[in-house]
Amino acid sequence: MDDFRFRKVKQNLGVFWGNFGLPLIFIIIVVVFSLSNPSFATRYNILSNFGFAAYVGIAAIGMTFVIMTGNFDISIGSMLALVAVLGSSFMPKTGGVIGVLATLAIACSLGFINGIFVTKLRIPAFITTLGMLFVFRALAFIYTNNVPVYISDRFWLYIGNGKLFGVIPFPVLLMGICYLAAYLVLRKSPVGRYIIAVGTNARAAALSGINVDNIKILVFTLLGLFVGISSIVNSANQGAANPGLMGQNFEFQVITAVVLGGTALSGGNGSLGGSLIAALIVTFLGNGMGLMQVNSYWQLVATGLVMIFAVSLNKLKFYLLGQGEY
Amino acid sequence: MRYAKIAFIAVVCLVLILTVSFLGCKKEAAVEGGGMAVTTYANASDITIGFSLWTMQFTFFQNVEKGVKDACEDLGFKYVMIDQNSDATKMVQDINSLVGQKVSGIVVTPVDPGAIGPAVENARQNGIPVVCADIGKSGPINALMISDNFKGGQLAAEFLASKLNDTTKPLGLGNLLPQWTYARQRGEGFLAKALELGYDVAANIIVQNPSAEGGFDTMQQILSAVPDVAGVYFCSGREAVGAAQAIQASGKDILSVGYNGDPEEFQAIKDGVLNATILQEPYFIGYRSVEILAEILLEGKFYENVEVPVDVKLVTPENMDAIAAEILKKTGNSAFPE
Numbered sequence: 001m002d003d004f005r006f007r008k009v010k011q012n013l014g015v016f017w018g019n020f021g022l023p024l025i026f027i028i029i030v031v032v033f034s035l036s037n038p039s040f041a042t043r044y045n046i047l048s049n050f051g052f053a054a055y056v057g058i059a060a061i062g063m064t065f066v067i068m069t070g071n072f073d074i075s076i077g078s079m080l081a082l083v084a085v086l087g088s089s090f091m092p093k094t095g096g097v098i099g100v101l102a103t104l105a106i107a108c109s110l111g112f113i114n115g116i117f118v119t120k121l122r123i124p125a126f127i128t129t130l131g132m133l134f135v136f137r138a139l140a141f142i143y144t145n146n147v148p149v150y151i152s153d154r155f156w157l158y159i160g161n162g163k164l165f166g167v168i169p170f171p172v173l174l175m176g177i178c179y180l181a182a183y184l185v186l187r188k189s190p191v192g193r194y195i196i197a198v199g200t201n202a203r204a205a206a207l208s209g210i211n212v213d214n215i216k217i218l219v220f221t222l223l224g225l226f227v228g229i230s231s232i233v234n235s236a237n238q239g240a241a242n243p244g245l246m247g248q249n250f251e252f253q254v255i256t257a258v259v260l261g262g263t264a265l266s267g268g269n270g271s272l273g274g275s276l277i278a279a280l281i282v283t284f285l286g287n288g289m290g291l292m293q294v295n296s297y298w299q300l301v302a303t304g305l306v307m308i309f310a311v312s313l314n315k316l317k318f319y320l321l322g323q324g325e326y
Numbered sequence: 327m328r329y330a331k332i333a334f335i336a337v338v339c340l341v342l343i344l345t346v347s348f349l350g351c352k353k354e355a356a357v358e359g360g361g362m363a364v365t366t367y368a369n370a371s372d373i374t375i376g377f378s379l380w381t382m383q384f385t386f387f388q389n390v391e392k393g394v395k396d397a398c399e400d401l402g403f404k405y406v407m408i409d410q411n412s413d414a415t416k417m418v419q420d421i422n423s424l425v426g427q428k429v430s431g432i433v434v435t436p437v438d439p440g441a442i443g444p445a446v447e448n449a450r451q452n453g454i455p456v457v458c459a460d461i462g463k464s465g466p467i468n469a470l471m472i473s474d475n476f477k478g479g480q481l482a483a484e485f486l487a488s489k490l491n492d493t494t495k496p497l498g499l500g501n502l503l504p505q506w507t508y509a510r511q512r513g514e515g516f517l518a519k520a521l522e523l524g525y526d527v528a529a530n531i532i533v534q535n536p537s538a539e540g541g542f543d544t545m546q547q548i549l550s551a552v553p554d555v556a557g558v559y560f561c562s563g564r565e566a567v568g569a570a571q572a573i574q575a576s577g578k579d580i581l582s583v584g585y586n587g588d589p590e591e592f593q594a595i596k597d598g599v600l601n602a603t604i605l606q607e608p609y610f611i612g613y614r615s616v617e618i619l620a621e622i623l624l625e626g627k628f629y630e631n632v633e634v635p636v637d638v639k640l641v642t643p644e645n646m647d648a649i650a651a652e653i654l655k656k657t658g659n660s661a662f663p664e
Contacts, residue, residue, distance in 0.1 A: 052422075237441075237444060238438070242505065245438045
């Protein structure tokens with residue numbers, strides 16, 4: 001009986017930690033920095049951080065889908081740069097709205113190409129996206145002759161810098177809508193169930209009638225779409241699209257957010273909310289340490305340690321739930 | 327079907343919100359006669375200067391930072407520094423963070439000058455003047471402190487010409503990436519002066535990897551393209567040192583000139599590997615940037631898109647020791663690696 005009660009408590013703790021572990025870490029970070037530096041807890045700073053988290057947070061949605069199918073994409077930093085330079089160079093001819101839609105279409109196409117290579121040519125995602133990392137970056141250099149494309153379109157700039165009713169950064173709303181749409185797709189539609197099925201056991205999914213290749217192509221295309229949105233936000237923040245400097249280490253930031261958020265690299269199991277909270281943790285942590293004048297090298301050390309700590313606490317969930325995956 | 331309806335309503339709401347708020351967005355507030363509205367201060371102790379720096383990894387930027395910090399101390403200002411870690415996205419976030427901290431003025435040494443436009447605009451809309459300490463700018467700014475790069479290139483060409491004294495000998499140029507609009511003037515000055523003096527710059531190759539290794543590789547490309555090259559000029563310090571090592575490895579007698587005046591370059595000149603370099607004054611650039619902000623914030627002086635050229639000097643084995651002593655006296659830093 002005692003053993004039963006102990007297991008029950010462990011399981012409840014596991015469920016609690018699974019649901020609230022990351023938000024708890026996020027709240028602790030916010031509270032600690034708020035107490036340490038009065039500039040941190042201002043409305044401007046908090047809202048700015050939510051806005052800047054959109055850069056990683058939006059792309060993390062697409063990466064969550066891809067990783068849930070047991071794949072990943074390391075070409076997204078170069079994709080971000082290529083999409084930005086192409087889109088912003090079309091902008092003067094097409095105008096804001098059409099330019100944004102064309103940019104998203106280009107981004108989807110690049111993701112689609114990755115998906116085709118992975119599924120139809122059976123090239124592993126790592127090799128495909130490693131190759132595309134070089135191809136996309138080189139195309140961005142060739143297209144622009146390595147000269148940044150400056151953005152003057154007000155609509156495009158608004159997407160990254162605008163404030164709703166003069167207060168809420170527009171990227172925050174955009175990120176919220178993206179997460180809501182992704183949640184509906186993942187949890188409330190057949191496509192979401194297919195994604196989970198493919199990631200859990202692709203062979204079983206295929207035997208039960210799911211077109212595994214199409215699902216994989218779809219998630220790579222969706223990743224392209226979300227990278228396209230991040231690209232517009234990022235280039236609008238900067239007022240320019242730089243083929244060499246945009247998206248450097250972006251793939252690592254996004255994969256870090258997804259893994260930190262609790263999505264298993266082996267596929268099948270994933271959390272959109274976790275990816276969002278992880279993107280917020282990384283952004284707020286960087287901002288807080290910057291405000292506290294922490295040396296940039298120590299910032300990297302602290303960020304790395306917090307990530308390892310957060311992931312090990314995530315493993316605690318599996319231990320408490322008795323799933324033996326710790 | 328239910329979710330399609332929800333998605334449709336969400337999209338309609340987004341379009342409405344976007345339209346309403348986009349129509350309401352404002353452009354940068356301008357004062358009569360152009361420029362921006364600046365808050366002036368009566369006491370220096372009320373002023374905080376925020377500094378956003380490319381990176382603390384390189385000596386050049388360490389000296390810019392020292393100049394900014396020393397000026398703040400000398401003028402009685404409070405000082406906040408944030409390192410961009412060579413990341414343009416972080417740079418934008420940092421500048422916005424400084425605005426959030428309500429600093430009085432901002433000095434920025436941008437990793438990507440093309441990417442500071444909206445962040446600087448936001449600072450200026452909040453009444454915070456911005457001075458760029460070197461590298462470059464995009465969009466309106468109060469002032470830009472920038473080395474006289476064109477003159478630096480000319481000095482390099484003059485030095486090589488004076489040593490070679492033979493216009494039939496070809497020259498080589500290790501150029502910078504096109505995105506560095508202002509720094510590219512180092513190459514333009516060199517090409518213009520070489521042409522004027524009757525020399526042929528037979529190889530003009532961009533260093534794709536801005537590092538000592540990149541300089542080494544590019545020098546090898548120059549040697550392949552122009553085997554009888556007699557003198558080369560590289561537009562950045564680390565690349566120049568790498569190129570000088572490639573020359574040494576080739577066993578050829580080729581003159582080499584660098585740009586920046588980094589400690590590695592001083593050491594290479596001392597070791598006889600590099601023949602000369604063009605010295606920039608990062609400490610002065612940082613110090614003067616804060617002085618300009620002081621003029622704006624304390625005296626209400628008008629600065630709008632003002633470019634302040636900073637002089638450059640030729641460093642050779644003959645004047646190296648005197649210049650090193652001068653740097654030590656001015657900045658407290660040795661010109662040589664410590």
